[in-house]
Amino acid sequence: MRQELRSQELVWLFVALTLSVTALSSVSFLADRMQRAFQFDARQLLASDILIAADQPIPEDFLLEARGRGLQIAQTIVFPSMATVGTLSKLASLKAVSPSYPLRGALQVLSGNVRFHSGPPPGSVWLDPVMLASLQAKLGDQMVLGQKTFLIAGVIEREIDRGAGFMNFAPRVMMSLDDLPTTGLIGLGSRVTYRLLLAGADEQVQSYEKWVKTYIDSEGLRGLRIETLENAQPLMRKTLERAERFLSLIAVLTAMVAAVAIALSARRYAIKQADGCAVLKCFGATAATILKKQLMTLLSLGILAAALGSVLGYLVQLALTFLLGNLILTNLPGVSIWPVIWSSLFAWFLLIGFAGPPLYALVKVSPIRLIRKEFEAINRSAIWVAIIGLGTAAILIALAARDWKLAFWAGLSFGGAIILFSGCAWMILKLLSKIQTRNFAIRFAITVQSRRSGFAVMQITALGIALMALLMILLLRQDLLSTWQGNIPQDAPNRFMINVQGEQKSAITQSLVNAGVPTPDFYPMIRGRLIAINQRDISPSDFVEDNAKRLVDREFNLSYTEQLPPGNRITDGKWIAGDSPQISIETGIAKTLKLKMGDQLTFEVAGEKITAPITSLRKLDWGSMRVNFFVIMPPAQLSVLPQSWITSYYQTPDQEMLDFQMSQAYPNLTVVDVSASLRQIQDVLNKLSAALGLLFTFTIAAAVLVLMAAIAATQDERFRNAALLKAIGASRKTLASIARVELLVIGVVAGTLAGFAAGAAAWALGRYVMEIEFNAFAQSLFMGICFGMTACLAAGYRFGRRIQTATAIECLRESH
Incomplete structure (x- = not known):
């Protein structure tokens, strides 16, 4: 065996096997740690045992029922808004929290030498370090939010229920929920997410969850969703799943390539060993003796490759964790034994599936091999390599791909x-x-x-x-x-201004033009919810894909115009003509919701129902960074409904003060720095x-x-x-x-x-x-x-x- 282990072919086989185990175990270690992090820390990811999220204020019945069942209650309201310190302004993700927040886990906030573990006191705000640096502010400075001035009292070191940093629209500013009404920031068209956080005994939480589901179904409520341990942080989970999927793809492809090297090396090794096995048979060795000898070789290779590959995989996983940075949770649990077990099993699968047939063929070698250099068993084994190898590859792909x-x-x-x-x-x-x-x-x-x-x-x-x-x-x-x-032009719009009221358009246009910005185009924006397709009421449960469920569960941004917007291209049907009910819809969303030309869509807008057929499909140029809408209708259908306006424009680096000036002049505006x-x-x-x-x-x-x-x-x-x-x-x-x-x-x-x-x-x-x-x-x-x-x-x-x-x-x- 010592002599065999020194053969070049066996060395190649060992290296290929080790490479496969390293590639797959590294991804397996990382995936295992992330999965257990979700399982162990899901309550902290929610800051509660269960929460109810909505794009409208939470019904009072939900709070009364929770109090009646003895559950702990906290509330948060999150929306984007401009924050100002001195002469500098920046878009913030504003989060107003009740005094009892969080119900699970603890905040880490630094204020001087004092650490807080619950929400900020009235009259003060806490900021992300990035926000503090961007506004060139320090603790003790004053921050203006809407119509109220606050004291910057703390720096947020860790916000447990926030998720991955890049998921958030802007740096966080946290304030007390009691101060929110005095700011006057929430108005028509505001992008607000309301959350009700609840905690208690498992039986209480499960019972309350059932009550909420029944209440939502019986009342026909839309835009409310329940987040639990199973679906905590869906956006974060989705992004991590995509990253893990691509990493798994590379690992699987590496394993398959290495499997080819294993099969070739094993066949070459078997041919080299044929003479030795023929000599052994001349001296009376049985087939069982030769088989035992080859199994010992496989066993040694499998153990060594699994051990070395697992160690290397762990080291690579540490490197992956470092490279991914804030894409993953900041506190991952330690590694478990399962990736090691999986790596060992994987090594044996590869050996048996791809190296087994050529090595087993040595059992059938004839002593005549010493005279006539023939080895028919090896040639026949190529067929078994193909059959067993393909079967093994199918099993490995299914296990490794996830x-x-x-x-x-x-x-x-x-x-x-x-x-x-x-x-x-x-x-x-x-x-x-x-x-x-x-x-x-x-x-x-x-x-x-x-x-x-x-x-x-x-x-x-x-x-x-x-x-x-x-x-x-x-x-x-x-x-x-x-x-x-994407291919974004250099002068593409880099600012989006939303929540513009109709009477403000002319004044805002003049302000932007005076600042050197080209005359902007304003587009009406109406919030509406899709409630029926072809006269049949729909709900998220009617769809299979998660993206479709989210689309149906939230409100759409509808718009109206008579002219085809720039960057839009009709792919089917004809553009809007006249005042008759009609809808032009984007091709991607039509595909997601499985809509086609002629389908009747019904939207609910401010209590009114708007029904119209799909008369055209549009392809949008998202790379242009212009204002785009999924659904456009004629002005006659939407112009009289409650609406706000949106525009986009390009702001040069030497116009940084423009954001501050606009937010000061119009506190209701939200300027998004793209x-x-x-x-x-x-x-x-x-x-x-x-x-x-x-x-x-x-x-x-x-x-x-x-x-x-x-x-x-x-x-x-x-x-x-x-x-x-x-x-x-x-x-x-x-x-x-x-x-x-x-x-x-x-x-x-x-x-x-x-x-x-x-x-x-x-x-x-x-x-x-x-x-x-x-x-x-x-x-x-x-x-x-x-x-x-x-x-x-x-x-x-x-x-x-x-x-x-x-x-x-x-x-x-x-x-x-």
């Missing part, structure tokens, strides 16, 4: 790619064999490839799978980041990119292993051919030309197939799993061919040099 869509897509992509690559490679080699040329190197290389087409197909398929995985990760990572970032939000998003993307890049290095390493194993798989055949050519006087130049042609054929064919397959698979994954658009097919094909040629020539260089410098007799010895 998402049925991702598992189905990955399994379909890899299974289909193996079949497609094998078939296409065989056909291409047959076509190449018919080429007539006088060039000896080209003719000999093509003849050798065609004569032993099985080996060539194996190399092309293995290399194609590795390149496909590399290209998919590279292209999707690039496309994902570019899709999120440039700050985009910088926050960019920071998130940079962190995700760094995390993806770290795991991407594992995929590259696995692909290099596949290349080395694929070249080594036909090393014996190459040495025999070299010995023959040297015996008849072939020069080093001729041998080098033959090697280059052979490797170029493999690289070009594998790269072409991988480019096509990666483009198709990335398109399907982006469209149906990752929710991004992918159209880089030409780039995928070009990169596949370039990578294939470069990789093959680089991987084959070492073998080529050995063949060129060795004598004929040395080549014959190397081939045995």
Whole structure:
């Protein structure tokens, strides 16, 4: 065994196995810690045992019922508003809290040398450190919120129920709920979220939850939702799930690439061990003895790879946690034993599924092997490698993907790619064999490839799978980041002004023009709730997708106009004409709610019902940063209803005082600084990119292993051919030309197939799993061919040099 463990093929098998375990265990460690953090800290994430959130004041009956059941009660109200200190203003996420907040967990607020663990006292506010720095303020300064001035009394170190920092619209300002009416900040069109927090014994909470659900259903209330331990922080959970899904994708692809290297290395190792097993049989060794010997080898490899891979996976997980930063919870629990168990099981799955058949074939080796260099069992084992390997891959993908869509897509992509690559490679080699040329190197290389087409197909398929995985990760990572970032023009609007009242439009327009801003366009905005489709009442429970549920549960921003807004394009139907009831709806939201042309939609606006058919579908240019609306109707339908106005404009860096001047002149306005939000998003993307890049290095390493194993798989055949050519006087130049042609054929064919397959698979994954658009097919094909040629020539260089410098007799010895 000591001698076997020193063999090069077994070393490659061990490295490939360790890489797979490291990639998957690192993601598994991180996912396990995040999942247990949600389970253990969900009450703190809610600051309660259960909460009720709404876009309207919580009904008084909810509070009376909670008090009657002996539950603890707290309330919060959250909305964006401008905060001013001296001459500086900034958009804040204002949170008004009752004195009993929070019910679970504790706030961490620093005020001088005093730490508070509940809401701020009346007349004072607490700020995020970022807010304090942005306004160049310090403790003891005065802050203006609406019509009231407050004392800055504390700095928020940790707000337990806030979630991830980038989820919030702006830095936090926290105040007492008793002070909120005196500010005059909440008015028509304000984006306000009301929350009722409750805590008590589990039986009390469960009983109250049932009562709330019954009350909501019986009264037909909309816009209220119950948040519990199971659905705490849905936005945060959704974002983390997407990040985890992409990290899992890279880990799965790395494992599949490494599995190819394991299968190739195991087959090469089995061929090398065939003579030894034949000798053992000559001395009376039984099949059971040889099987036990190989099982001991597998056991040693599995234990070592699982142990080393788990340790490396833990270290990589620490790096991922650091790179993701505030995308995850600040206080994650320690690691558990489950990722280690999972890594060990994964190592055995890979070994048994991909290395088991070639090694088991050694049991059937015949002593005649010492005379006739035949090993039919190895050739037959290739079929079992394909069958058992594909089955093992399907199981591993399902376990590692953590998402049925991702598992189905990955399994379909890899299974289909193996079949497609094998078939296409065989056909291409047959076509190449018919080429007539006088060039000896080209003719000999093509003849050798065609004569032993099985080996060539194996190399092309293995290399194609590795390149496909590399290209998919590279292209999707690039496309994902570019899709999120968008192509925003330099002079695109970077400010949105909302809550503008009709009588303020002319004065605000004049103020902006006087400040050097181009004349802005104002758009009416009416809050309405979708209550029926085709005369049938709807509720969130009628939809399956979470996004559709949220859309139906909240209020829409409706608008009216006679002109098609800039950046809008009609994709179906005709634009609004006349005063008859009609609706123009955005294509994305129509797809989410499964709406089509002619459907009758009913909205409830300020107690009135508005019904109209869908007469057109619109595609919006979100990258323009203009004001856009999902639903637009004719002025005759909406102009008489309660409304506010919204506009967007570009504010240059030397106009920073404009925000302050506008908020001072019009306290009801909310000016949204989009440039700050985009910088926050960019920071998130940079962190995700760094995390993806770290795991991407594992995929590259696995692909290099596949290349080395694929070249080594036909090393014996190459040495025999070299010995023959040297015996008849072939020069080093001729041998080098033959090697280059052979490797170029493999690289070009594998790269072409991988480019096509990666483009198709990335398109399907982006469209149906990752929710991004992918159209880089030409780039995928070009990169596949370039990578294939470069990789093959680089991987084959070492073998080529050995063949060129060795004598004929040395080549014959190397081939045995």
